[in-house]
Every structure is written in C-alpha cells, then in structure tokens.
Amino acid sequence: MSTTMMAAQEPGVSRRSFLRASAAAAGGLIVYLYFDSHSSAQQAPPAKVYPPDAFVHVKPDGTIVIQVNRLEFGQGVQTSLPMLLADEMDADWSQVVAELAPAADVYKDPVFGIQMVGGSGSIAHSFQQYRELGAKTRAMLVAAAAEQWKVPANECRTESSVVHGPGGRSAKYADLADAAARMPVPDTVPLKTAKDFRLIGKKTPRLDSRAKCDGSLKFGLDLNLPGMKIALVAHPPIFGASPRSVDDTAARSLPGVADVFQIPTVSKGTAVAVVADRFWAAKQARDRLKIDWDSSGVEAADSSRLREKYKELARSLGNAAVTRGDVKALEALPADRRIVAQYEFPYLAHTPMEPLNTTIRFDGDRAEVWAGSQFQTFDQIAIAETLGVPPDRVTFHTEMAGGGFGRRAVPDSHVQREAAAIAKRFKGTPVKLVWTREDDVQGGYYRPMYVHRIEIGIGADGLPLAWRHVIVGQSIMAGTPFAAMMVRNGVDGTAVEGVADTPYDIPNFSVSAHHPQVNVPVLWWRSVGNTHTAFVMETLVDELALRAGTDPVLYRRKLLKTDARRLRGALDLMDQKSEPWRAKLPQGHAAGVACHECFDTAVACAVDVSIENQRPKIHRVTVAVGCGTVVNPLTVESQFQAGVTFGVSQLMANGAITLKNGQVEQSNFDTYTPPYLVDAPKAVDVHIVPSTEKPTGCGEPPVPVISPAVVNALSRLTGKRYRTLPLVTL
Amino acid sequence: METYKLTVNGESKEVNVDPSTPLLWVLREELKMTGTKYGCGISACGACTVHVAGVATRSCVLPVSTIGDRPIVTIEGIGKDPVGRVVQEAWVSEDVVQCGYCQSGQIMCAAALLKSTPKPTDANIEESMGNLCRCGTYVRIRAAIEAASQRLA
DSSP: OOHHHHTTOOTTTSOEEEEEEEEOTTSSEEEEEEEESSSSOOOOOOSOOOGGGEEEEEOTTSOEEEEESSOOSSSSHHHHHHHHHHHHHTOOGGGEEEEEOOSOGGGSOTTTSSSOOOTTOHHHHHHHHHHHHHHHHHHHHHHHHHHHHTSOGGGOEEETTEEEOGGGOEEEHHHHHHHHTTSOOOSOOOOOOGGGOSSTTSOOOOTTHHHHHSSOOOBGGGOOOTTOEEEEEEOOSSTTOEEEEEEOHHHHTSTTEEEEEEEEOTTSOEEEEEEESSHHHHHHHHHTOEEEEEOTTSOOOOHHHHHHHHHHHHTSOOEEEEEESOGGGGGGSOGGGEEEEEEEEOBBOOOOSSOOEEEEEEOSSOEEEEEOOSOHHHHHHHHHHHHTSOGGGEEEEEOBOSOOTTTTOOTTOHHHHHHHHHHTTSTTSOEEEEOOHHHHHHSOOBBOOEEEEEEEEEOTTSSEEEEEEEEEEOOSSTTSTTHHHHEETTEEHHHHTTTTTOSBOOSEEEEEEEOOOOSSOBOOOTTTTHHHHHHHHHHHHHHHHHHHTOOHHHHHHHHBOTTOHHHHHHHHHHHHHHHHHHTTOOTTOEEEEEEEEETTEEEEEEEEEEEETTEEEEEEEEEEEEOSSOSOHHHHHHHHHHHHHHHHTTTSTTOOBOEETTEESOOSTTTSOOOOGGGSOSOEEEEEOOOOSOOOOOSSTHHHHHHHHHHHHHHHHHSOOOOBSSOSOO | OEEEEEEETTEEEEEEEOTTOBHHHIIIIISOOTTSOOSOSSSSSOTTEEEETTEEEEGGGOBGGGTTTOOEEOTTTGGGSHHHHHHHHHHHHTTOOSSOTTHHHHHHHHHHHHHHOSSOOHHHHHHHOOOOOSSOTHHHHHHHHHHHHHHHO
C-alpha cells in the first residue's frame, strides 16, 4: 500500500464513531466502539454486538485487557496500540494484557475501512482512535468515582489505575468498573498534551517478549484442536496448470491418510489436497503422489525471456505518471553530460519464518477460522464465499503470526480459499492447511520483476537538468479491490512511488510505466515500490554526486526541494551522527549514504562497508528517522535495526526468485537465501528526529535505504556501478 | 509404526510413530510441545533447534529412530538449565524478539554456544549463530549473547 492510498481518508473525518459501554458478563467494564459506515446518516450504531467487540475490559482483578485491532507479526503494535490507550486511561501498565482482536466491523482500520495491517498505517491511523478510547474510558471511571463521592469530576485525578478524589479518597479502577459501565459515554474528551504522557514516547519493552522466549506463545501453526487434521496441497508446477491424471495409490496406503482430492486454485488451475492426521503423514503422502500435470494453454513465464522483453519495452515511453518541463532538453546535451542507465530487479519472495497456514472448522452452516491474517476482512469474506455461507457465519480468530512482510495481506485470499475448499469436505473436523517452505518459495505472490531505464541530462552545475524514467513491471494492484484507487491513467501507483514523487528537484522530468501481463501472481513486499525505486534513485543520485565531485550528502542537500523538510531533517541528523566514523574509515572500507521518504516517514542512512570473500561486509549502519511523534522509541529502534537487514536480502547472492519455462527454480532457503547473522549489519545505531507532529509508520520505511547505501559504498570501493540485483558477483 | 522412549526435558515420554518421523514433528504433534518451530524442513533455518545430548541439533531432519537414549532439551525446558535461563532473560531484557518465530531456535543455539564457549568472540558468534531471522533481529541477538556472557562470567 502506498502513501497515495493513505491520503484517501483522514481518521475521524468521514466516519463517525459511537462508543458504548456495558457491564461485562463476568463483571467489570467493557468499552465498545462502533463505526458508522454511513458518514452523513444519523442512525443507530450497527446492531451486531458480541463480547469480543470490546476494546477495553477492566476486569474485577484489576487486569485491563486491551484488544488490538490488527495482526501482530513482529512490528510491535500489540505493545504500542495498548500504550496509547493505557496512557490516556492512566492505566497501570503492569496490569495491561493485549489480545489480538477477531474479525469484526469495529476493528476496521479507521482510514482504510477494512480490517488490515499494511502501508505502515497502524500507528498513523489508530493514534487518535486508541487515545480517545483510553480517554473516554478514563472519563467514565472518573464519573463513577465522582458520583460515589458526590464531588465534581474535575476535582478527581487519575494515576496507575486509581482515581484520587478530594480529601484523600481513592478508588481502584477495578472497583469502579461496574459503576462506570452505567455512566454515559462522553462524546468528546480532552486528550493529554505531550508533557503529560506517561507511556507515549517512553522506551517500553514488548508485551509478547517472554512468551516468545520460552516457547509458550502459540502461533497459528501451533494451533492444536481436538480431532484436528493436517492438509498439504500439491500445487501445479506452473501457475494455472491442472492434473491430467493423479495416481494416489501409494499416498492413500500410508497410515493416517484420510483423503486425497482435487481443489481449484485461484490461478484457475487445479491442485491436489492431501489430508492426514499428522503433518508427517501428509508430507509423505504428498511426496508419493504421481501427478501428470497438464500445462497446455498456460503461459510458461521465464525470467530470461521476460528480462529481454522488459528491456525492449523500456526503450519506449509507457503510460505517463509524471510529465514536468520538457525532457527533450537532454537530447541537446553532449554525450559527456548524459547518463543512460538500465536497472534489473528479480522477483522476490517474502518467506516469513512461520510458513503460511490457516485452520478452519466448518459445521455446515457456520465456520470458525484461525489465521494470522493481515487482511481479516477479505479473508473472512473469501472463506464465507468458498463455504457458501454469509460472512457473519464465519468467526475469524486472528492468530499471532511469525512474520509476513505483506505475504499475509493477499487480496485474492488464495490460502484461505484453499483451506476452505478442503475444510468443506470435512464437516465438523478442524483442518489445518499448511504451506511447506517449498510451497511458499514456489507459490508465487512475489514482489514483481522490474526493469528501469533512465536517461539523465546533467546541467552545467552538475545537477540533473532532465530525467526520463521508464519502469516496466507487472501491476500489483490491477485486478484487486484497490485498483480503482491505485491505478490511474494505466499506471500502478505502487510501481512508480519513490520516483514519481521524488523529493529531488528535477526541472524536466518524465516518469512512465509499462505493466505487462505475466502468468506469475505478484504482491507487495515490505515497502512495496520503494524496494526498487529507492535503489534506482539513490544509486543514480550518488553517481551524479561522484561525477560532480561533490560530497554525497552535500549533493543531496543541493538537489532536494526546499520543502523536503522531513527528509532534510533526517539527512542532517544522519550526517551529524555518522560524520565522526565516516571521517576515519580503515583502509579497504568505504562509506555509502542514501535517503528516502516513504509512508510519510523520512529515513537517511550511512553504512561502513568492506569486501570480504567477494561479498559486501556491513560493519556499521547509522540511521536517522523522521516519523513525527514517537509512541515507543524501542519499537522504532528495533524496526530499523532489523528492517535494514530485511533490505539486505535484496543484495544476497541467492536473493532472487527466477522462473525457467514456467517453473520456479528455487525451492527453499538453500536456494533462496535471506541474510543470516553473518550477512547482516554488525551494528546499527538509530537516531530519531525530535518532532511533535502526528506519528507516521515505521514498518516499511527501514527497508528501502540500505541496499542503495551499501551499493554506493561498493561503487566507491570498486569503481563499478551495480544496476542488477541481486549482487551475484562484485 | 514403532514405539520409542524419549527423555525430553528430563521427563520420560513414549511415542508410537513411523520411524522416519523427524524429532520436530514428534515434539510438536505427539508431545504437543510447539515451542520448537518448523521453518524449512531441510535444516537450513534452525527454527527447529533443540539440544540432543547437549548438542544444538536441527530436529527437522533428525529421524526419531536415530535418537536412542540421548536426552533431548527443548525451549520449554532450557529455562531449567542455568545457562539457558540466563540466555532467556538476556533475550527478554534486550527486547530481542519481533515476530518471535525463530527465537526458540536462536535461544537454543545461543545457549549451546555459551555452554561450550562462555566468552564468545565475534567470530565465534558469527560461526555458531547460523539460524535465520527474517525480521533481521541479529543486532539484538548479538547484544543478548554478549549480555548473557557477561552475566555468566
């Protein structure tokens, strides 16, 4: 998702919210929030209410359970969203328990309008929402205390789950909860000013840390239900193919195998499902299937052929994304004032550590689902469709997920559709569909392959005078519910973001895109278009700086638009923090810098790189971040320290998915290899630009800057330009 | 199907499974100990790391039939070990985890390292910590190993 989409709605503008409170069945106060989807209508809140809809539950024992309206898969919202609510509520943080909310209208993202996590929107979109929930809950607790004590509410103050009143009186939230549940919910409440924050802005350890360190935390894959069966699926070796024949004799003869049957795939082919009572039986049975696949009439995509086709397409202008000034100016320039550059990027798989999985129990007219989903709304609907029941008959539990990086936000819900098609055959029995790592690596939904072709004309001042940029790659958004918003004039905004909206001041500028159709399912990969566009822009700008004989930081300052305030702030802070070590690098080391703004967050980084064993060795990274108000500085630091390593995966020698005659050539971590500890930056220091502006996201923005910074350092070491990823050789 | 007697975290367990079943799936599905994770099934990622007779071992490729009487320790039991306990605490105090899925294996790997090499060098850490973390938490993994090493000194 991109910034364009995020700007579509501002929180609270087009949706009215309703709060309701009630006494919980087991005692205590529960606060609900309803969204009215009809912005102008004066109508009652939606009728559907059931206990999991609660956002806050003040329990009689003092525990405060806060529902988190989106998936936790590493990014830290399960800690930072409760921090917002607890801060305004003046809750005792040590008593706060966070839970992942199930699929329900009340948990939809206030901006996107569906329940999801993506686009680095969690904090940006729910900052106000969770604070208001906390403030309103607090106001009701105070009102209850004031009524009991017969004092004005404004003479009461709150701290650490206690209301203090005049004359030294005090009452615990837990003891006030039942009375508070009968208080009217205030329409508006004042929110704290920054000086009164007790949690926001403080380094706060994750709530899920301990359970993730002692093996007790249950991820979706760890779910164990009585009588549960395990399903594995043999997918077609070419997307959209189907079996001509299946010999399942050997598979069925294995103990524990319950059934083998064909199911449709989203890419219009047919797959073969194996259901057994254990994973190992299902795996062995799948290995023993003899399937004769029919791929006639199905396009056999091939990376080499696609590369040639894309390069050819890149020589002509595509659909226009930006046209500013007149790029023909560059044709009048002599050859030594021109650069022609062509970049190539491969398909990339997300490979979250927890393989994809979904568990469904279908009893004929109702279903219960357990899944680590970034897209609960879509997945719930897709399962309902497949099962032939209305979505409100599908109870959808959000399970903690072991990473995702976009892979659990799939508009066509293909994993859930598969799981539902299988569960439909096993009425009353929970079935857990598991995608093995091989299924994941070979299963598509990749960051698309791209080719960029750029022609630059350099002015007498060494700055770019004219810039013609053509991008070729499949559209991620076409055919999804986001297409209407994200595909304009035949240009998928996610393919050109980071170029079309560049903060660099280039007077004559043309950006266009071709979106060929290819039989490979594609998807957003953490930071989406910025994965490739930032690499192109930041390596070219560095090349221009080198040609101009100008310091790369200084050159960027000269080229940035004057209003690129946030990015200038990050660049300046990075420069200041890294200058001491950049000034005295050892022999054989070079510094590389890069900066990029995406999802409204500005990032600048400097890296210290040498070459060891023909690979880049990243000794040190200094990152500066401009992300507005920081909710949890520890989360921001962790996201950037680790997120840059996610970015390094683009550089790994085995960092590409390739297809040969329709078949994916990689199958597991031995052939598609993300960075290990030894490949990752050894030290990453993160610096935050102080700000009181509204917060912006930190999930995606760590990724784009690192690979261009490393390559810029390599170029300084070897004198070569690196325009093809991954870096197979230096 | 065969019956196997295993010692897991000091307790005797009996399972009846196909001899080819990897220890990982015996732990997860027969013994319902799901702290040990499946990540790749080809011993490439290390999410399934357990200790077998004190050695960090990738359980996803270890057939149950080959274990014999060697004792097994998993993430659920490593806290009973003094070094394991310190490693777990260091992981919490350094706020290492993100998605957390690989961290059982990382902790088991780090505990084995610190038991054999209480003061690991950077090179020791780089050689021993061959477990994938897709979130990329390696900077904090290094910090937690160093913190644990100091606490054990």
